[in-house]
Amino acid sequence: MQFKEIIGHKDIKEHLVRTVHENRVSHAQLFLGPEGSGSLALAYAYAQFLNCENRQSADSCGECPSCRKYNKLIHPDLHMSYPFIAKHKEDTATDYADSWRKSFLSNPYMGLEYWRNQLDADNKQVNINIAEAHGIIKKLSLKSFEAEYKVLIMWLPEYLDTQGNALLKLIEEPPEKTLFILVAENQDKILNTIISRTQLVKIKKLDHTEIAQHLKSVHHLSDQESAEIAFIADGNLQEAMNQIQSQTNNHFGILVNWLRFIVSDAGTNMISLVEEELSKMGRENQKSFLFYAINMMRQIILIKEGLSSLVFLPAKELDFVQKFAVHYTVEQIEATINLFEETHYFVERNANPKILFLDLSLQLTLIYKYKTFPKGTQYII
Template sequence: MQFKEIVGHESIKAHLLHTVKENRVSHAQLFLGPEGSGSLALAVAYAQYLNCEDKGDEDSCGHCPSCRKYDKLIHPDLHFSYPFFAKGKDETATTYVENWRKSFIANPYMGLSFWRDQLDAENKQANINIAEAHSIIKKLSLKSFEAEYKVLIMWLPEYLDTQGNALLKLIEEPPEKTLFLLVAENQDKIINTIISRTQLVKINKLQHDKIKTFLIENKNLDPKSANEIAFIADGNIQEALNLIQQESENKTFDLFVYWLRNIYSDNGSEIIPLSDENLAKLGRENQKSFLLYAINMMRQIILMQQGLRDLVFLQQEELTFVEKFSGIYQFEQLEEAIALLEKAHYAIERNANPKILFLDLSLQLVLLFKYQTFPKGAQYI
């Protein structure tokens, strides 16, 4: 994995390159970024650059023996640790390393759900167990085979739990030329004793235009579809890839507008079948995507209403809709609508009954939008 293959994050790439050039590589670093931001890919590209035998100013060479091995994730001095769904207490990440390599090479922006789908996880909980912690200590206690640095990349240390205490001494006082790269999504779920021993590398979610361009150039989407998917994904390439799979039958914008118009007019004869049939039959992942789309649209309406048009990344019908809708409701109503939609999304993730949920959500929005005072002179969409 080379830096040039990773979407966006030019400032982060420059920082990582600088640490190598200035010989200021911290032995333990925490790459903290949301799902789908590319934080795992950045960690791999950083490790590859560090051990590249013919480094360039901006990237690893991509053709030396070290880079070729890194490209296939088979370098003997590159180790990975990650959550897995152990069937026995003695299993370690190495048990699933072939699945891991195939998964990362296919999708370097993967999230935990994608990784789960590559394994026979059944109903087991993801975990990094004590056997894995002991395996890490053993591997990193050995001398390097051929590279200058031994590198351990631990993906989602949030799942390490108290087993991480076994690694504290190794992280604090590692063997010479040993690098720990922890790639996390939620700092609050990592034990504090590990956080205190690492240097933070903060990675933000990707910008809308970066994802849109990625979808056009790498997934051959037309600009309109790429713009809509990038909008829903909200900085998460993994979510964008999920949405591509769902896109063929899912006309999100048309359904969203039709739903809101019936809510605005308090049209119960349409709201009930919409909830029972159109929305309830979308399927769980499409329902989550629909609600995410609705949340993001409400946020765009607020931005437009507050005079921040330059931050509204919409085109054509969606932009026209947001412009008109921004003059209808008060900020407080839109803010409350977002809260209701977020609660609904949370409930869908936990397998709530979609017929009941969408009907209840629709009725709450009717009460919120229809029976409150609107700004004087507002025009309906």
């Protein structure tokens, strides 16, 4: 991957290029940026630039043998580590290398949930186990096969837990011409002993305009559609992809019908919609639907607070939120958002969808029809 393929981050790209030209490459770096910001893509582009055989002034050449191997993620001196599902204690990330290459090459801005879906993880936990840590030590103790630098890119070191202690000595005193790049989203979840041994590279979320331009040029969306999705995604390109997917699922039509049945206390219709549509969506579509519903409710709050200029929605959705905002209070909308977020949490943990959405519907009916605010419910997972 080349720098020119990555959206935005002009200053970061220039900084990374400068460190290579000035021979100031720190042996351990922490790329810290939110999901969908492109931090992982930047790490790969940096590694490719570092080992390019015909390095240009601001980017790798993209054509030399090293770049061609990097572009396919098959360079022998490029090592990748990431969270995975260990079916056996000796399993390592290498067992999932084919899935990783396919996932990254198709979506270099991917988030953890996207990766979990490629693994068919369901409600299983992913992590970076001790066998992976020992495997990294073994790989990096070997001499380079053909490149100047051996590079390890570890995505989401937050999932190392205490296993990361096994890597401390290697990170602090690595073999010559060895580069660690840790790509993280949450600094608070990384071992402090690892953070203290790395040079921090902070990566900001993408601008709305950068995402909108990408959606127009790559996904051929209209100016209005691109602006709306970019606003909702709030700097997260992975979320923008999720929103594009949600548009094909008629989330708006389902949400409007569902809320209509709720506010009118049309019990039979409400139960039918839960059983025939919401409970049969599949877990990822249910999560996407709930995220969409949360965003719609947030737009309603913006309107009620007199911030209509910040609302970017298609005409029919805008008409809906404007009418909904007239009839219901901020307190009701906030309670709805809280319930949607709780439901999203339980969907992720594989709660029974029919029971979950039926209970959610009943609680929303209490809020809108009877202005009663029920306490949260605990579900058996």
